[in-house]
Amino acid sequence: MEQIKLGDSGLECSRIGLGTWAIGGWQWGGTDEGQAIATIYAAIDHGITLIDTAPIYGLGRAEELCGNALASGHLREHVLIATKCGLSWDGKQVYRDSRPSTLRRELEQSLRRLRTEVIDVYQVHWPDLQTPIDETAVTLEAFRREGKIRAIGVSNCSPEQMDAFRAVAPLASVQPPYNLFERDIERDVLPYATHEGLAVLAYGALCRGLLSGRLGPETRFGDDEIRHVDPKFHGRRYQQYLAAVEDLRALARQRFSVSVLALAVRWVLDQGASVALWGARRPEQLDPIGAMEGWQLDDDARAAIDDILIRHIPDPLAPSFLEPPRIRSPP
Numbered sequence: 564m565e566q567i568k569l570g571d572s573g574l575e576c577s578r579i580g581l582g583t584w585a586i587g588g589w590q591w592g593g594t595d596e597g598q599a600i601a602t603i604y605a606a607i608d609h610g611i612t613l614i615d616t617a618p619i620y621g622l623g624r625a626e627e628l629c630g631n632a633l634a635s636g637h638l639r640e641h642v643l644i645a646t647k648c649g650l651s652w653d654g655k656q657v658y659r660d661s662r663p664s665t666l667r668r669e670l671e672q673s674l675r676r677l678r679t680e681v682i683d684v685y686q687v688h689w690p691d692l693q694t695p696i697d698e699t700a701v702t703l704e705a706f707r708r709e710g711k712i713r714a715i716g717v718s719n720c721s722p723e724q725m726d727a728f729r730a731v732a733p734l735a736s737v738q739p740p741y742n743l744f745e746r747d748i749e750r751d752v753l754p755y756a757t758h759e760g761l762a763v764l765a766y767g768a769l770c771r772g773l774l775s776g777r778l779g780p781e782t783r784f785g786d787d788e789i790r791h792v793d794p795k796f797h798g799r800r801y802q803q804y805l806a807a808v809e810d811l812r813a814l815a816r817q818r819f820s821v822s823v824l825a826l827a828v829r830w831v832l833d834q835g836a837s838v839a840l841w842g843a844r845r846p847e848q849l850d851p852i853g854a855m856e857g858w859q860l861d862d863d864a865r866a867a868i869d870d871i872l873i874r875h876i877p878d879p880l881a882p883s884f885l886e887p888p889r890i891r892s893p894p
């Protein structure tokens with residue numbers, strides 16, 4: 564498994580990370596906890612050494628499952644845990660909240676759920692626009708100095724927000740959305756992170772399964788699934804994206820003898836992301852992992868991919884439906 568350093572934090576991990584949003588169940592049609600734990604073990608067996616999670620995934624459940632799996636398997640020292648802070652919930656209403664007292668409470672809750680003494684990478688999930696970002700940086704830097712976290716990351720932040728943060732505290736990583744269908748970070752975040760030496764933990768490497776090759780026009784998503792509110796999975800847009808997947812599948816097979824899923828993950832890595840976060844909730848979903856190793860995309864293939872994307876998806880959709888409300892509520 565390819566390895567990468569996380570900025571100048573001194574931490575190193577595999578270039579494929581396990582994403583645990585679906586493992587939490589909420590917004591993914593429920594979870595099978597036995598399968599979730601087996602998936603965490605399978606990831607480690609495959610050589611994955613970064614697990615990305617968050618309190619909001621399953622409203623605490625994903626963190627608990629990660630903590631239980633790692634503790635029962637005596638595997639804590641084999642992986643880095645990257646979790647997040649800055650999103651709270653009231654019932655199922657999610658809101659941004661990075662006030663210092665909230666972050667302190669969240670940290671203690673995450674340490675308890677994860678059954679660990681220290682979090683390796685602690686990331687601000689979404690910037691709280693009502694809390695000055697330098698105040699958030701001060702809070703996380705205090706956690707780092709106390710030894711409760713090893714490195715600091717942000718997610719869904721602009722270069723300007725990262726500049727403001729880094730004026731106060733060191734940042735090891737940024738976690739933006741990035742996959743073949745969601746390429747906005749190529750304009751700003753990716754060049755910024757590359758220039759400044761920050762690790763990029765790319766989320767949604769499979770575009771929530773759209774790039775897995777498994778979905779078809781007949782696939783239906785439950786009312787409680789995030790894909791139900793993702794406009795890519797509806798109507799004309801869905802047909803466009805599926806048509807692109809078919810052409811990408813043919814290209815992957817003809818040029819590299821791999822699946823479209825392997826092509827999608829390889830592309831994220833070869834575009835310059837440090838880590839591709841791959842969401843899985845059943846162990847066999849990780850079986851294709853070997854197909855991402857030992858080859859790289861060449862310029863011809865990249866051009867052919869771009870051609871397919873432009874032809875089928877002239878006006879790609881950004882994942883803005885994922886964004887929580889900007890104004891904190893309740894106060």
Ligand SMILES: NC(=O)c1ccc[n+]([C@@H]2O[C@H](COP(=O)([O-])OP(=O)(O)OC[C@H]3O[C@@H](n4cnc5c(N)ncnc54)[C@H](OP(=O)(O)O)[C@@H]3O)[C@@H](O)[C@H]2O)c1
Nearest residue numbers: 582583584585766767768769770771772775840841842848
């Ligand atoms: N920072 C943020 O704001 C943010 C936002 C989103 C995600 N993330 C992180 O990034 C991770 C990855 O993103 P994601 O989970 O949203 O989506 P993803 O990785 O793009 O897609 C995950 C889904 O793809 C399908 N899949 C995976 N392997 C497959 C296989 N071998 N064959 C067929 N289908 C397969 C599964 O869907 P089914 O199980 O339904 O088949 C899986 O749940 C998350 O888990 C989370 O850790 C962070």
